[in-house]
Each structure stands twice: as structure tokens, then as C-alpha cells.
Amino acid sequence: MKEGFPLLATSPFMGIRCDGPPQAQIVGFPYEATSSFRSGSRFAPNAIRKYADSLETYSPYRQRDLADIALADLGNLNFEDTLYVLIPNHLDELRLWCAKIRSRAFTLFLGGEHTSSLAFISEEDAADPGFLILVLDAHLDLRDTYQGTPYSHASWLRRALERLGPERVILAGARSGTQEEFRLAREVGILAPRPRAILSLLEERRPRRIHLSIDIDVLDPSVAPGTGNPEPMGWQVADVMELLEYLTAWNVISADLVEYSPPYDPSGKTGIVAAFLARELLLAFAG
Numbered sequence: 025m026k027e028g029f030p031l032l033a034t035s036p037f038m039g040i041r042c043d044g045p046p047q048a049q050i051v052g053f054p055y056e057a058t059s060s061f062r063s064g065s066r067f068a069p070n071a072i073r074k075y076a077d078s079l080e081t082y083s084p085y086r087q088r089d090l091a092d093i094a095l096a097d098l099g100n101l102n103f104e105d106t107l108y109v110l111i112p113n114h115l116d117e118l119r120l121w122c123a124k125i126r127s128r129a130f131t132l133f134l135g136g137e138h139t140s141s142l143a144f145i146s147e148e149d150a151a152d153p154g155f156l157i158l159v160l161d162a163h164l165d166l167r168d169t170y171q172g173t174p175y176s177h178a179s180w181l182r183r184a185l186e187r188l189g190p191e192r193v194i195l196a197g198a199r200s201g202t203q204e205e206f207r208l209a210r211e212v213g214i215l216a217p218r219p220r221a222i223l224s225l226l227e228e229r230r231p232r233r234i235h236l237s238i239d240i241d242v243l244d245p246s247v248a249p250g251t252g253n254p255e256p257m258g259w260q261v262a263d264v265m266e267l268l269e270y271l272t273a274w275n276v277i278s279a280d281l282v283e284y285s286p287p288y289d290p291s292g293k294t295g296i297v298a299a300f301l302a303r304e305l306l307l308a309f310a311g
């Protein structure tokens with residue numbers, strides 16, 4: 025592990041600790057360098073841990089208890105000095121670092137801004153025709169550059185698309201972007217509006233390994249207003265739960281939950297939803 029990316033210890037998710045080999049892991053990835061509107065996603069990992077303390081470890085939906093699972097919360101990657109650890113400057117090293125962690129067990133990365141997801145697609149993933157990234161996001165994030173950088177929350181999926189090709193990308197819940205972004209997305213055929221359409225695309229493409237990337241703004245602002253760029257006409261939590269039900273039949277190796285902005289969540293409702301989704305993701309995909 026690169027010495028430049030130390031993990032900062034935190035109070036573990038739901039107070040769970042494990043000594044042996046983990047069945048699932050959590051890593052906080054509080055990267056925030058290009059937020060353009062309502063920043064604060066760097067505070068999300070710890071806020072999600074805080075709100076998780078108000079939830080039960082048992083999920084009646086999965087009929088499984090987190091307390092029965094060897095869950096390792098590894099703490100947060102040290103991004104406190106974001107001027108130093110910028111993703112574009114450290115992307116290769118970050119990819120290696122994340123891949124090494126992920127090789128041990130299903131890993132949930134808690135962002136951070138959406139640019140973080142570029143670090144979760146390893147060299148091995150890029151070389152594997154059976155790898156696919158499934159993205160839930162209100163925004164297309166397909167700009168070539170944004171505010172002068174090709175590595176922005178508004179252009180990260182363009183970079184991922186270039187790396188993987190359209191056959192290995194699915195984007196769901198997208199409802200905001202430029203005319204050019206929508207033209208590109210339709211042309212290459214990566215859009216799936218609803219969980220059912222995602223399932224059809226998966227059955228067509230049959231990926232062997234999936235990374236699931238969830239931007240909290242895929243949800244409607246009435247459900248999750250505490251995010252950088254809220255966008256009306258979004259999904260309900262039940263839609264994500266329907267998708268998770270389908271995905272349990274597939275090999276989801278890792279996931280990320282990004283763009284939650286605690287400073288814009290005074291009621292805590294978005295934090296509760298984020299913590300709930302974190303619990304459900306861990307229970308759905310823990311080994």
C-alpha cells in the first residue's frame with residue numbers, strides 16, 4: 025500500500041468490528057476537489073456512519089443481520105489535504121490501492137464526489153471483457169471537460185466510457201445533461217431508465233463482475249435533497265431496492281455511494297437514506 029494514502033481510523037459502521045477475514049468492507053473516500061454548486065461531500069463518510077447508528081443492523085428486506093457478518097470498516101482514506109492528493113495526479117496509484125483492498129471482499133466505498141469512481145475501476149477491470157460498471161445518477165456526467173479539467177464530477181463517466189467502451193457501461197436514472205451529452209448517451213446505447221430495463225441489459229450483456237456506482241442524486245429531491253446538484257423527477261428508495269433484488273443474482277464485487285452533502289441536509293433525511301442504502305448494499309453483496 026502506498027504510504028501516501030494512509031487510512032484515518034473512524035468509529036466503525038454500526039459499531040461492528042471483525043478480527044478474521046472480512047465478508048464485506050467499508051472504506052471512506054472523502055474526495056472533493058471539483059464540486060461546483062453545493063459542496064460538502066467530503067463530510068459524507070462520517071455523516072453516513074453517524075446516521076447508521078440510528079438504524080437496526082437487521083434488514084427485514086434481506087432477512088440478514090449485519091451483526092452476523094464479518095464487516096470491516098477500514099476508516100477513511102486521508103484526503104484532508106485535497107490540494108495534494110488530486111485524483112488526476114494519483115489516479116494510477118489510487119487504482120492500485122483500491123484494487124488491493126477490494127481483492128479481499130465485497131467493498132463499499134463511501135464518497136466523496138463522483139470523480140472518485142474513476143479510482144474504483146482497476147487495470148484488471150479495464151482489461152476484463154466480463155467487467156461492467158452500473159451507474160445510478162441523475163446526471164449524465166459525459167462532458168469532455170468541465171471547468172477546465174477532464175477529471176471532474178461532470179466528466180468522469182466520459183473518461184470511464186473511453187476506458188471501458190459502451191458495452192461495459194450502463195447508466196440508469198439519468199435525467200439531466202446537455203443536448204450533446206444525451207446525444208452521445210443515446211448513440212452508444214448506455215441508458216436504462218428503470219430497474220427492469222437494467223435487468224434486460226444485464227441479461228443481454230451477461231457481465232461476470234459488476235461495480236455498482238450510486239450517486240445519491242438518482243433519488244428524487246423529496247427523498248434525498250442533501251446533495252450537490254439535486255434534480256427533480258428522480259427515483260424512490262423502493263426503485264433502488266427493486267434493483268438490488270435483481271442484482272443479488274449477479275456478481276457485484278464492489279459499490280460506491282457518492283455525492284451526499286451533509287451541510288445541505290439539516291433534517292438528516294438524506295443521511296438516513298444513505299445509511300439505509302449502505303446497510304442494504306452490504307447485506308445484499310457480502311460474501
Ligand SMILES: [Mn+2]
Pocket residue numbers: 161162163239241242253283
Ligand atoms: Mn449526479
